[in-house]
Ligand SMILES: Nc1ncnc2c1ncn2[C@@H]1O[C@H](COP(=O)(O)OP(=O)(O)OP(=O)(O)O)[C@@H](O)[C@H]1O
Ligand SMILES: O=C(O)C1=C[C@@H](O)[C@@H](O)[C@H](O)C1
């Protein structure tokens with residue numbers, strides 16, 4: 001090849017987006033694994049050979065629907081084409097296959113068995129005497145958490161305050177100055193430190209703690225978790241009653257946003273070991289229900 005030609009080819013590759021180049025490489029390698037010619041794959045995916053060649057060489061910006069057709073023709077998931085970490089080795093692929101189609105109860109058993117195998121589980125031995133209250137804003141984590149800590153004689157820890165101590169500024173400032181990812185790192189560190197320092201404690205956690213799977217896994221593995229539930233209207237009213245009008249500020253859709261967040265997180269909050277609904281009775285009675293459940297789980301006298 002002429003030197004100028006080599007140079008121009010190298011420029012062409014350098015100009016392509018690395019993600020598209022890697023995507024193309026995965027398509028070629030999967031096609032090879034299936035023993036398909038480009039023509040055969042193009043026919044099966046109902047795309048032109050030209051389109052497929054572009055995809056395989058990282059040219060153009062392939063449409064998501066075309067990618068879906070190619071993944072179906074290759075009998076793999078879109079995640080595999082996109083290079084998701086859970087598809088990046090034979091073992092990952094086999095684990096995915098084992099779990100595909102399992103119902104939620106089986107997945108839960110698999111998760112706890114895996115956590116035990118990896119030494120991060122808690123299903124052996126007595127329940128952790130570290131009680132973590134989770135739930136959306138206004139659920140009652142702080143109020144009920146303090147009451148429970150006093151009743152059990154354990155220290156009470158407000159995780160947001162611990163985060164603020166590390167960061168040297170308020171949660172709002174962390175989020176505004178350093179962003180959501182930095183906030184999540186502080187949150188993880190606060191959970192790790194609480195686990196290390198307090199074998200017995202009641203933790204009030206920030207409402208969004210379930211958003212980070214690694215942090216939430218830590219919490220589930222090392223704490224006795226309780227989901228404090230409430231009706232959306234109660235969440236809203238309680239937060240407003242505390243003088244935080246942010247959810248309402250010039251936002252007529254605040255209630256819908258709150259419901260969406262609650263819906264989006266319900267499946268995660270529901271991983272908690274126990275749950276107490278706080279909208280069905282007044283505070284003192286809710287506390288009695290919480291106290292009874294926690295004492296039963298921790299094998300403490302009623
Ligand atoms: N049945 C109930 N259970 C819990 N709290 C109740 C109940 N009825 C009324 N409340 C009131 O709701 C409020 C709950 O607020 P609290 O600050 O404890 O919630 P939180 O979960 O800590 O919220 P945040 O995530 O904003 O920290 C308190 O003022 C509490 O007195
Ligand atoms: O519910 C949420 O998403 C949040 C609740 C707060 O406690 C903080 O965790 C943060 O502001 C996010």
Ligand SMILES: [Mg+2]
Nearest residue numbers: 141142143204
């Ligand atoms: Mg609170």
